[in-house]
Amino acid sequence: xxxxxxxxxxxxxxxxxxxxxxxxxxxxxxxxxxxxxxxxxxxxxxxxxxxxxxxxxxxxxxxxxxxxxxxxxxxxxxxxxxxxxxxxxxxxxxxxxxxxxxxxxxxxxxxxxxx
Amino acid sequence: xxxxxxxxxxxxxxxxxxxxxxxxxxxxxxxxxxxxxxxxxxxxxxxxxxxxxxxxxxxxxxxxxxxxxxxxxxxxxxxxxxxxxxxxxxxxxxxxxxxxxxxxxxxxxxxxxxx
Numbered sequence: 001x002x003x004x005x006x007x008x009x010x011x012x013x014x015x016x017x018x019x020x021x022x023x024x025x026x027x028x029x030x031x032x033x034x035x036x037x038x039x040x041x042x043x044x045x046x047x048x049x050x051x052x053x054x055x056x057x058x059x060x061x062x063x064x065x066x067x068x069x070x071x072x073x074x075x076x077x078x079x080x081x082x083x084x085x086x087x088x089x090x091x092x093x094x095x096x097x098x099x100x101x102x103x104x105x106x107x108x109x110x111x112x113x114x115x
Numbered sequence: 116x117x118x119x120x121x122x123x124x125x126x127x128x129x130x131x132x133x134x135x136x137x138x139x140x141x142x143x144x145x146x147x148x149x150x151x152x153x154x155x156x157x158x159x160x161x162x163x164x165x166x167x168x169x170x171x172x173x174x175x176x177x178x179x180x181x182x183x184x185x186x187x188x189x190x191x192x193x194x195x196x197x198x199x200x201x202x203x204x205x206x207x208x209x210x211x212x213x214x215x216x217x218x219x220x221x222x223x224x225x226x227x228x229x230x
Contacts (some may be wrong), residue, residue, distance in 0.1 A: 045221035
């Protein structure tokens with residue numbers, strides 16, 4: 001079975017605080033891909049990052065960083081020095097190599113960054 | 116360099132009517148995915164299509180829903196005899212190959228409201 005869990009339904013932080021969004025996944029495959037998407041209030045989904053299961057190196061992109069740990073099946077997302085424009089719903093997603101072609105999305109975490 | 120185009124942006128239907136949602140993938144993309152997002156919920160996979168073929172429709176309700184991606188023209192998600200429970204945002208996404216490393220490019224969605 002494939003499943004993505006985002007335990008945090010909603011998070012509120014004050015601008016400039018750091019915030020971490022959790023993502024835990026389940027898969028039987030050894031080859032799989034993990035994604036984060038951002039859905040701002042305007043509604044469209046914006047791609048943020050893609051990782052494959054063989055690359056556990058953490059990644060940093062500006063204020064964004066991702067911590068991939070296969071041992072705990074987690075792919076957490078941290079925003080450093082959050083800004084109001086970061087307010088959005090963030091989705092973690094899983095795509096398995098050998099189980100269909102669909103991407104499985106988590107339920108999303110709504111992040112509100114207050115000024 | 117248009118992205119994934121969905122129309123209409125908003126669609127209002129009365130119970131029992133038909134809803135037709137259109138999706139034009141990004142130029143050069145031949146793989147289309149449809150997802151449904153219910154209020155306060157994540158994205159649920161519905162169907163994955165390539166040109167003229169349905170590859171995976173495991174997320175599609177068995178009745179009233181159909182999808183196509185003809186050789187020419189946009190992909191169409193069709194909902195017959197709509198009911199209130201069909202009210203949701205329907206997102207289309209496309210990719211160039213459908214292979215693991217591919218990321219999805221999403222459209223802005225169609226918000227379907229059933230009165």
